[in-house]
Amino acid sequence: MTSTAEDIAIRILRKHFYTNIIVLAALFLLILFDIIKFKTPIEINTMFEMYLILFIIVSIPIILKGFADKIKKLPKNIDRDSAINSYKRISYVRLYFLSFMTLVSSMIYALSQNNNFMYITFIMLIILLFCKPSYPELMSITESEEVHEITESPEISKTTVAEEVLVNDNDQVDKN
Numbered sequence: 001m002t003s004t005a006e007d008i009a010i011r012i013l014r015k016h017f018y019t020n021i022i023v024l025a026a027l028f029l030l031i032l033f034d035i036i037k038f039k040t041p042i043e044i045n046t047m048f049e050m051y052l053i054l055f056i057i058v059s060i061p062i063i064l065k066g067f068a069d070k071i072k073k074l075p076k077n078i079d080r081d082s083a084i085n086s087y088k089r090i091s092y093v094r095l096y097f098l099s100f101m102t103l104v105s106s107m108i109y110a111l112s113q114n115n116n117f118m119y120i121t122f123i124m125l126i127i128l129l130f131c132k133p134s135y136p137e138l139m140s141i142t143e144s145e146e147v148h149e150i151t152e153s154p155e156i157s158k159t160t161v162a163e164e165v166l167v168n169d170n171d172q173v174d175k176n
Contacts (some may be wrong), residue, residue: 064131
């Protein structure tokens with residue numbers, strides 16, 4: 001069985017994705033069950049905690065929206081290899097930025113034993129699960145213009161189809 005460039009790209013992206021999830025979840029569980037612990041918890045300033053949590057909460061939608069915008073802004077006439085490389089690059093940025101924020105929040109939880117960072121880490125792991133590389137999404141940006149021209153033919157319109165259905169329904173009523 002031959003693999004296409006899209007298959008190979010998704011396979012590589014998923015390896016990165018699953019490796020990140022497993023490593024971050026394992027680290028979080030080791031910290032959570034005190035297998036990895038520090039001698040004395042560090043006292044974190046309330047203002048620093050508030051700004052760090054605010055930064056994490058604000059940056060999550062920004063990075064997710066940025067990913068979606070970058071994918072939408074890819075030119076339609078881009079060649080297949082460039083589209084795949086762009087998708088991979090954008091996916092890596094999203095994955096590793098969210099992974100970095102998860103790592104930081106879990107390390108701050110390990111250092112301070114502040115439950116707010118435990119909850120943030122848990123939320124970040126859940127968010128990471130929704131960032132799995134998508135084969136249909138990659139295929140949608142690598143489709144050629146000919147496919148769009150065939151599927152979106154200007155000759156047929158919704159009103160024409162609706163009119164044909166009404167005419168067919170009226171013919172059936174007249175026959176009865």
